[in-house]
Amino acid sequence: MPWFVKTETIQAAPAAARPHLAAHRAWVAELRARGIRISSGYLVDGEGRPGGGGLLLLEATDHASAEALIRQDPMLRSGCVTWSLHGWISAVGDLDLV
Numbered sequence: 001m002p003w004f005v006k007t008e009t010i011q012a013a014p015a016a017a018r019p020h021l022a023a024h025r026a027w028v029a030e031l032r033a034r035g036i037r038i039s040s041g042y043l044v045d046g047e048g049r050p051g052g053g054g055l056l057l058l059e060a061t062d063h064a065s066a067e068a069l070i071r072q073d074p075m076l077r078s079g080c081v082t083w084s085l086h087g088w089i090s091a092v093g094d095l096d097l098v
Helices: 014-033 063-070 074-078
Strands: 003-010 038-044 050-059 081-088
Touching: 003 063, 014 038, 014 074, 050 063, 050 081, 063 081, 074 081
Parallel strands: none
Antiparallel strands: 003 050, 003 081, 038 050
């Protein structure tokens, strides 16, 4: 099954985004419990400090299915982030993201 990558940049102040981030984490955990292969995290700089946005990897049957699922993400629904979704084709290596 194809993989997709969602990138996002937080547009809201940290305090305003915090409750939506908690809901996002619960949403990802619930999807994983349902057997959906998904992994989410945040980007950091060379010193390990967050603030660069987020990255989510998702396995889905096609782009439309991936986008439909991503549009349920509490961070997107809150309007706290700008985002993009791209298909990803692995050319070298392998990831085990279960």
